[in-house]
Amino acid sequence: MTDAPAPDPDPALAVDLLTTADVRELLGLTGVRPTKALGQNFVTDPGTVRRIVRVAGVRAGEVVVEVGPGLGSLTLGLLDAGAAVVAVEIDPLLAERLPATVARQAPRCADRLTVVLSDALEITELPSIDGVVPTRLVANLPYNVAVPVLLTMLERFPDVAEVLVMVQAEVADRIAAPPGSKTYGIPSVKAAWYSEATRAGSVGRNVFWPTPNVDSALVRLVRRDPPAGEATREATFAVVDAAFAQRRKTLRAALAGWAGSPVRAEAILRAAGVDPTLRGERLTVTQFAAIAAAEPGVAR
Structure with a gap:
């Protein structure tokens, strides 16, 4: 007696992460042209997306907030890990398209996505999903506003206990810099008020479309209590x-x-x-x- 062959995987359960061809197709569908003003560089490498999700420690059942989801490259990776995602997007064309992209690429995950059309610097409330509030921030932050967005999210949403963001390598160095180093400055101290920051790896330029002219890096922040004392x-x-x-x-x-x-x-x-x-x-x-x-x- 031989074992019965394994059934073919259910295509409805598959999550197809975005490739370069997908990104170009979606840009055509949305009519969006990546702009430096919004710091738009879209990740096109599924391996990089999986790495970011793995390094972030995303777990099934938790709610993750993503700032600047763009076309949905990282969004799909977060959903594939079993998380629910609150995606904060400033571009109305991208915000409108994202649910359709998730429905096409990851049908089983569509009900775990909530899109918020808003400037992350102005948002004051994050929605819960099934009564669960976001406790983790994972994002490819727009380079031109990465530090203000990061500090704003840490200030306004104390339930966000862990962060992993991709930023310009130079910015990652400044955020994670210790006192006494050449790169230690305002971002280092202000991030340290909320959290302990460490660099969590580098990311090559060739995983983006369009290709940026700067290097990228991951930085991890784990929330801690602010300094003891009376100072606000x-x-x-x-x-x-x-x-x-x-x-x-x-x-x-x-x-x-x-x-x-x-x-x-x-x-x-x-x-x-x-x-x-x-x-x-x-x-x-x-x-x-x-x-x-x-x-x-x-x-x-």
């Missing part, structure tokens, strides 16, 4: 902005405008336990918060 996020970020506006100067000089004078800046820094002769790139987010907390207690 707004107060701390004001110190960060002032410190890096003149990053070649000592903190005593760089914070003079923020504090009211160099003398008062030095008094605040010493009250916070920070050496006034240091520069901003040497400080941790906790030290910036300590400076912000010390400011109200120092007499003018």
Whole structure:
């Protein structure tokens, strides 16, 4: 007696990830021409999509928010992993087309997609799917607004506990940079207020259409509590902005405008336990918060 042959896979269960030919076809159907203004570069390599989903740790049953889904390359990969997706898209043509693309490429997944037509910098609420709110952000972020979008999402949606985004390699380096490094700056400190950031790999230029003239990289952020103490996020970020506006100067000089004078800046820094002769790139987010907390207690 021989084993019966395995049944052919049900085509209705298959997820066909987008290839270069698919991307070009969809661009023709939508009438969209990729623009630098919106930072549109579409992923055309299924292997890269699967890698991003794997590195992100996407699990079946969770709800993922994706910013800038474009034609749906990464969206399909997230759905294939069993997640539900809230896709935030600013381009009305792309937002309108995305459900049809998912219905064609992944019929079994169509009911797990919710499209939100909105600028990610203006969105204030994310819908839940079957009562479950998004807890993970996975996205190929538009390069021209990657940092503002990332910080906005971290600020407004505290339920988002883990993030994996593809950004320009230089931006990934800045977000994940530690204090004291050449690339440490405003994005590094502000991201550190919300999370621990690490670089999670590089991505070649040839997986995009059109091909960008910059390298790309993945950066992972895992949410953590902000620094302990009395300083608010707004107060701390004001110190960060002032410190890096003149990053070649000592903190005593760089914070003079923020504090009211160099003398008062030095008094605040010493009250916070920070050496006034240091520069901003040497400080941790906790030290910036300590400076912000010390400011109200120092007499003018």
